[in-house]
Amino acid sequence: MIERKTVRKLFWVWEFEKEERWLNLMAQSGWLLEKVGLCTYHFVACTPGEYTIRLEMHNHDDAYIGFMQETGAEYIGRMVQWIFFRKKTVDGEFDIFSDIDSKINHLDKIGKMLGGIGGVNLLLGLVNSMTPAHTGWINLLCATLLMYALGRIHGKKEALEEKRLLTE
Secondary structure (H helix, E strand, O other): OOOEEEEEOOOOHHHHHHHHHHHHHHHHOOEEEEEEEOOEEEEEEOOOOOEEEEEEEOOOOHHHHHHHHHOOOEEEEEEOOEEEEEEEHHHOOOOOOOOHHHHHHHHHHHHHHHHHHHHHHHHHHHHHHOOOOOOHHHHHHHHHHHHHHHHHHHHHHHHHHHHHHHHO
16 A cells, blocks of 8 residues: 655745755655645655655646656646646756756746736725725735735845856
8 A cells, every 4th residue: 555645834935945845855755746736735655865846837838748748757736836847866857947047037937926916916905995894904915925925036036146147
C-alpha cells in the first residue's frame, strides 16, 4: 500500500519561492507532491531526494505543459494561476527560469495580476463605501493586502534588476 498524506498550509503570493523550497524539502524528506489544491498539498511517499519541484504563475496553456513534459518535467497540477511541475533529480538541474530576465518577467506577470485585482478591489471598496450597508471596508482591506503583496513583488524585482546590472 502506498503511503499518502495531506498538508494544509498557506503561502502568500509573494512567498512563492518559500513555497517551492518547502515542497522541495518535503521531497528531500521522502514526500513527493502528487496533487495540489487551495492551500492543500497531497503527498505520496517517495525515495528522498528523487524529485525536484518547481512552480510558476502561468495561464492555462496546453502547449506550454507539453513543452515542459518534453523536457522531462511532469505536470502535477495547478492552483488558480499557479502551475506545478516535478522532475527526477537524476535528469539534471531543473529550473524553469533560465536567467535573470526570465525571473524578472515572471515577477512582472505576478505584479500585473496583483495590480489589476488590487485596483478593482480599491474601486469596489470606494463604491461600496457609499452604499447604505457600508460594506466597502472588505474590498479596501483586500486592496491593501494586494498592494502590500505588489510592493513585496516589486522589491524582489528591483533586487534582480540590481543584480543584473552588477553582472553585466
